[in-house]
Amino acid sequence: xxxxxxxxxxSDDQTIQLSRKHAQMSQTINxxxxxxxxxxxxxxxxxxVSSEVLKKVIDxxxxxxxxxxxxxxxxxxxxxxxxxxxxxxxxxxxxxNFVNAELRVIVDILLAANYLDVKGLFELMCKHIANExxxxxxxxxxxxxxxxxxxxxxxxxAMRKAWGATKNDx
Amino acid sequence: MELADLPDDVLxxxxxVRLPPSSISALSQTCKLFNSICKDHxxxxxxxxxxxxxxxxxxxxxxxxTLYRLLNDPVVLTWGENDGRLMxxxxxxxxxxxxxxxxxxxxxxxxxxxxxxxxxxFHALSSDGKVYAWGRLKDHAQNILQAEVVPLNHTFTSxxxxxxxxxxxxxxxxxxxxxxxxxxxLIMEGDIVSAVSGWTSGVILLRDGSVxxxxxxxxxxxxxxxxxxxxxxxxxxxxxxTTDDDRFVQVAAGEGLGLALSSSGQLWDLIGRKRLTKxxxxxxxxPLTHLTASFQKFAVYNEAGDVLIGSSRDITExxxxxxxxxxxxxxxxxxxxxxxxxxxxxxxxxxxxxxNGARGFKLNGKKDNVEEPHPVxxxxxxxxxxxxxxxxWHSAALAVPMSIDAFEEMIKKRKLDVRDEEEPEQxxxxxxxxxxxxxxxxxxxxxxxxxxxPNKI
Numbered sequence: 001x002x003x004x005x006x007x008x009x010x011s012d013d014q015t016i017q018l019s020r021k022h023a024q025m026s027q028t029i030n031x032x033x034x035x036x037x038x039x040x041x042x043x044x045x046x047x048x049v050s051s052e053v054l055k056k057v058i059d060x061x062x063x064x065x066x067x068x069x070x071x072x073x074x075x076x077x078x079x080x081x082x083x084x085x086x087x088x089x090x091x092x093x094x095x096x097n098f099v100n101a102e103l104r105v106i107v108d109i110l111l112a113a114n115y116l117d118v119k120g121l122f123e124l125m126c127k128h129i130a131n132e133x134x135x136x137x138x139x140x141x142x143x144x145x146x147x148x149x150x151x152x153x154x155x156x157x158a159m160r161k162a163w164g165a166t167k168n169d170x
Numbered sequence: 171m172e173l174a175d176l177p178d179d180v181l182x183x184x185x186x187v188r189l190p191p192s193s194i195s196a197l198s199q200t201c202k203l204f205n206s207i208c209k210d211h212x213x214x215x216x217x218x219x220x221x222x223x224x225x226x227x228x229x230x231x232x233x234x235x236t237l238y239r240l241l242n243d244p245v246v247l248t249w250g251e252n253d254g255r256l257m258x259x260x261x262x263x264x265x266x267x268x269x270x271x272x273x274x275x276x277x278x279x280x281x282x283x284x285x286x287x288x289x290x291x292f293h294a295l296s297s298d299g300k301v302y303a304w305g306r307l308k309d310h311a312q313n314i315l316q317a318e319v320v321p322l323n324h325t326f327t328s329x330x331x332x333x334x335x336x337x338x339x340x341x342x343x344x345x346x347x348x349x350x351x352x353x354x355x356l357i358m359e360g361d362i363v364s365a366v367s368g369w370t371s372g373v374i375l376l377r378d379g380s381v382x383x384x385x386x387x388x389x390x391x392x393x394x395x396x397x398x399x400x401x402x403x404x405x406x407x408x409x410x411x412t413t414d415d416d417r418f419v420q421v422a423a424g425e426g427l428g429l430a431l432s433s434s435g436q437l438w439d440l441i442g443r444k445r446l447t448k449x450x451x452x453x454x455x456x457p458l459t460h461l462t463a464s465f466q467k468f469a470v471y472n473e474a475g476d477v478l479i480g481s482s483r484d485i486t487e488x489x490x491x492x493x494x495x496x497x498x499x500x501x502x503x504x505x506x507x508x509x510x511x512x513x514x515x516x517x518x519x520x521x522x523x524x525x526n527g528a529r530g531f532k533l534n535g536k537k538d539n540v541e542e543p544h545p546v547x548x549x550x551x552x553x554x555x556x557x558x559x560x561x562x563w564h565s566a567a568l569a570v571p572m573s574i575d576a577f578e579e580m581i582k583k584r585k586l587d588v589r590d591e592e593e594p595e596q597x598x599x600x601x602x603x604x605x606x607x608x609x610x611x612x613x614x615x616x617x618x619x620x621x622x623x624p625n626k627i
């Protein structure tokens with residue numbers, strides 16, 4: 001019988017125990033488990049995820065462990081994502097608190113969720129970043145996201161002309 | 171880790187696609203990197219689809235971000251036999267043919283994004299998912315002189331007319347059929363990608379790549395389709411090979427024509443159950459990427475700008491129309507005796523018979539048959555056409571002004587205040603309509619879009 005917990009090794013060389021239920025919420029780990037059925041269960045290496053970020057991922061999985069499974073996996077047809085219009089509404093109050101973190105952490109969790117293929121968490125992080133971008137001027141976006149301004153005044157004038165006047169419509 | 175560390179495809183397909191145009195504009199003006207990312211062709215193509223209901227079948231390497239900003243008020247133009255089918259002001263007197271493209275004033279402000287010609291009229295799809303119809307679907311029937319809305323409370327995402335019937339697809343994957351716009355009938359429901367008509371027939375493509383072909387939809391659809399196939403079932407029964415993940419991604423119908431194109435570029439005659447290899451092999455380096463059909467003819471396109479024409483009279487033999495090759499042609503459409511093409515510069519070309527003005531021009535003042543494509547002007551002069559529909563003895567085009575400056579000039583001229591026409595939709599780009607040159611299409615570069623796996627419409 002399969003054990004109820006799974007060991008994983010993070011990028012900072014920590015071994016962390018995951019419940020099987022949480023591990024299976026990651027399509028990446030789930031596939032590794034399916035591929036190694038019957039083999040000795042060694043710790044699964046997760047070289048792209050730090051222990052700090054993995055703990056955040058586990059927090060999210062714990063809160064969402066009883067959610068219905070996503071209808072379909074994140075499709076990677078021809079390694080190209082589909083460009084489909086999506087909303088950015090975050091309705092779960094717990095999720096709203098969860099995303100209240102430093103940008104560095106948000107980006108790290110997003111990349112981890114992408115690597116681990118945890119669809120709900122990945123979408124939550126993308127929605128949060130979209131919401132943070134909405135309604136801001138170029139200056140406000142640079143400040144919020146720490147983007148270095150490498151544009152000359154001529155560049156900016158040309159862009160304003162090409163894009164038209166920028167107004168907030170959110 | 172910073173925002174710029176995210177892979178471009180995550181930024182575009184998961185984050186930027188969720189933003190309203192003003193925020194995309196703001197992000198693009200923060201630094202060179204984001205300015206370059208925000209110009210992405212597929213992003214704006216999807217914004218055109220999501221915000222304006224522009225059919226995904228619309229094809230062409232247009233400057234989609236500029237088209238998006240101009241889509242606020244597309245113009246419908248019609249020309250040809252004026253017996254009530256053109257919705258022109260002269261309709262009441264009839265008899266006076268419209269010999270050049272002329273704006274249909276009665277459709278201004280309706281935000282039409284797709285046109286489809288029937289035997290004696292047109293159907294059109296609007297941004298808000300309504301289907302309008304004018305002219306008639308049956309010979310000798312009474313004309314609808316001012317466009318009527320098909321009475322169904324659904325959001326339609328595509329419309330396609332045969333000679334005497336129409337197929338329309340809703341955003342919930344329902345296919346409606348009618349030969350009288352007041353009596354629409356649901357004929358199929360499911361994970362449907364497209365439903366296209368041609369003459370008496372129609373083909374429905376499902377997301378799994380299977381196709382249903384109906385040979386006669388004139389009176390009422392048969393309970394079961396005449397053909398129910400997939401690429402793999404055809405390959406299996408004909409001893410042809412393909413890859414596991416290859417499947418049909420586009421379909422087309424016409425008189426005696428049922429065609430399907432696969433993601434690898436295999437072109438199949440569904441009725442004759444055979445591959446049309448002469449079309450596939452015409453340019454070994456560039457597989458076929460696109461397929462359209464009307465009446466007795468079809469057209470296939472590739473990324474190199476080749477357009478080959480096929481006919482139900484000899485379906486296996488490709489014909490080349492002089493003057494259309496490597497010209498960035500994105501659509502070819504056929505009437506009874508006249509034909510038209512649209513290029514990625516937004517220019518409409520026509521050839522064939524004059525047909526009471528349906529060709530759109532006289533050559534040296536003469537109505538004689540014209541073999542080579544020539545530009546069509548009239549009210550299309552100064553406009554960028556992004557779709558055409560030629561049928562019977564009539565023609566139509568959908569166009570936007572050539573530049574945003576020209577757009578404002580036109581509004582001033584027409585004394586039409588678009589602000590009154592605009593719906594209270596937050597994400598519509600009216601606010602961005604200020605200044606900016608219309609960047610011409612990219613003639614000479616790869617003109618076709620690769621065949622994408624079918625998206626949920």
